[in-house]
Amino acid sequence: MSDLITYSPDAALGYLRDGTLDGLRDSITAAAQETIDDVELWQSGGEIPEQKQPLDAGFIQWPEELLLDLSENGDESLVARIESCARRLRETVDSVVVLGIGGSYMGMRAMFEALNHPFHNELSREQRGGVPRIYFEGWNVDSDRQSGLLELLRARGADGTAPDSRTAVIVISKSGGTLETAVSFRMFRQLLEEQSPDELQKLIVPVTGASGKLRSLADEAGFEDIFTIPDGIGGRFSVLTPVGLLPAAVAGLDIRQLLQGAADMTDHFRTAEYGSNAVLDYTAVCHAFETQLGMGTRLLSTWGSRLEAVGLWYDQLLSESLGKNEKGATPITVVNTRDLHSRGQQHQEGTRDKLITNVLPGVPTGDPLSLPSRTDDFDQLNKYAGFDLPKILQAAIDGTNKAYADDNRPTTDLALGSITAHTIGQIFQMLMLTTVVEGRLVGTNPYGQPGVEAYKINMNAILSGDA
Ligand code: PA5
Numbered sequence: 001m002s003d004l005i006t007y008s009p010d011a012a013l014g015y016l017r018d019g020t021l022d023g024l025r026d027s028i029t030a031a032a033q034e035t036i037d038d039v040e041l042w043q044s045g046g047e048i049p050e051q052k053q054p055l056d057a058g059f060i061q062w063p064e065e066l067l068l069d070l071s072e073n074g075d076e077s078l079v080a081r082i083e084s085c086a087r088r089l090r091e092t093v094d095s096v097v098v099l100g101i102g103g104s105y106m107g108m109r110a111m112f113e114a115l116n117h118p119f120h121n122e123l124s125r126e127q128r129g130g131v132p133r134i135y136f137e138g139w140n141v142d143s144d145r146q147s148g149l150l151e152l153l154r155a156r157g158a159d160g161t162a163p164d165s166r167t168a169v170i171v172i173s174k175s176g177g178t179l180e181t182a183v184s185f186r187m188f189r190q191l192l193e194e195q196s197p198d199e200l201q202k203l204i205v206p207v208t209g210a211s212g213k214l215r216s217l218a219d220e221a222g223f224e225d226i227f228t229i230p231d232g233i234g235g236r237f238s239v240l241t242p243v244g245l246l247p248a249a250v251a252g253l254d255i256r257q258l259l260q261g262a263a264d265m266t267d268h269f270r271t272a273e274y275g276s277n278a279v280l281d282y283t284a285v286c287h288a289f290e291t292q293l294g295m296g297t298r299l300l301s302t303w304g305s306r307l308e309a310v311g312l313w314y315d316q317l318l319s320e321s322l323g324k325n326e327k328g329a330t331p332i333t334v335v336n337t338r339d340l341h342s343r344g345q346q347h348q349e350g351t352r353d354k355l356i357t358n359v360l361p362g363v364p365t366g367d368p369l370s371l372p373s374r375t376d377d378f379d380q381l382n383k384y385a386g387f388d389l390p391k392i393l394q395a396a397i398d399g400t401n402k403a404y405a406d407d408n409r410p411t412t413d414l415a416l417g418s419i420t421a422h423t424i425g426q427i428f429q430m431l432m433l434t435t436v437v438e439g440r441l442v443g444t445n446p447y448g449q450p451g452v453e454a455y456k457i458n459m460n461a462i463l464s465g466d467a
Helices: 018-042 064-074 078-092 106-115 143-157 179-195 198-204 215-222 242-250 257-273 278-293 308-322 344-347 389-406 421-442 450-464
Strands: 006-008 095-099 133-139 167-173 204-208 298-303 330-336 354-360 413-415
Touching: 006 179, 006 278, 018 167, 018 278, 018 421, 064 078, 064 257, 064 308, 078 198, 078 242, 078 257, 078 421, 095 143, 095 242, 106 133, 106 242, 106 308, 106 421, 143 167, 143 179, 143 257, 167 198, 167 242, 179 198, 179 215, 179 344, 179 450, 198 204, 257 278, 257 421, 278 354, 278 413, 278 421, 298 308, 298 389, 308 330, 330 389, 344 354, 344 389, 354 389, 389 413
Parallel strands: 095 133, 095 167, 167 204, 298 330, 298 354, 354 413
Antiparallel strands: 006 413
């Protein structure tokens, strides 16, 4: 566990009354214990008390279970089946469209943007190492965007033979009835029916719950691979189930390391002391700033360009989990230095309602670029010639933190060390755990999203003419 991510609130603690975090120790530890006990309650199959329904605690031990299944059952394990399906898709197609929305989309996008080449889809098949181009759809109702992608894939399919011209579809919906995803699935299924009528069973892979419309459709169609989203793991907690793992494996990511990172974080959560436990400390600090100083806006300030979608995934996680009963902090993802030139003014001088958590990416994956010197020096940058970009980024981080500190704006740090499958697995699990612990702390059931139903019911009624 050498590369465990670290959480450091040191720069912010002076804003809280003395003894605040010590004072929260018992209630945070109790909320963490309840979070852990919920796993047993859920596994026992016994009666779930009404105030705990729904109880989707299955995500907590899931990474460990999957790794155990892999070591005990080898090729028969779920991880091996996901990898084998992903290999099959990689070998037979060059474009994969992943359809899904909310928890059935945001985690994959986060992994893809964090871990794949930043211009993956622009590379040749050879440069991509045979990994298909990946597209995300089904997360909106936008005719121009969808027809743009359909046009592109239709043109690619028109001139050529497999695999370069072929497309596969991974359709993801736990309920199996989400209209946005179902509508897109019809569009992309039709494309595949035109392009590869004899291979539909191989080229469409549904990931869905044990029952529902998509499950019935998939059973009826006889698709070669169908993956089940386990009961007891809710949408936004499902990134490390086949929901995220299958697209990640297709994208060539190391899903075993993603799971190992998450399992390591669960172990850390269970065993590390309050005060050196990233999950408990993050929960305590965020809660203290919200309740003591009214700082209910949480900025996840990501540095560099690869973690924005991790932030957007967390925006959804926190909003849908704790934004209930007229309570819940507001998460906002920031990408710096980009947003220093857009939101920075407000964060520096606006309302004092923000706690800033820097997400520090650490060392770049490839060799760092450095600033060349020039014989002309009109831009007067020769004084920095030879500085590498991480050094310039670090100056931006330090300079921004200092500016915030000078104006009494609290910042904390979540440091990844480097962006790898292992650290991304950790940050997913850490943020899911902290969201649940905070929910238990404040008496909000973090699972379920009853508020989202209203628009769905209205939308369906309007379309059916019943409104
Ligand atoms: O967290 C959740 O449960 C939601 O965000 C869902 O993931 C989202 O609504 C998509 O649902 P489904 O997978 O059933 O299509």
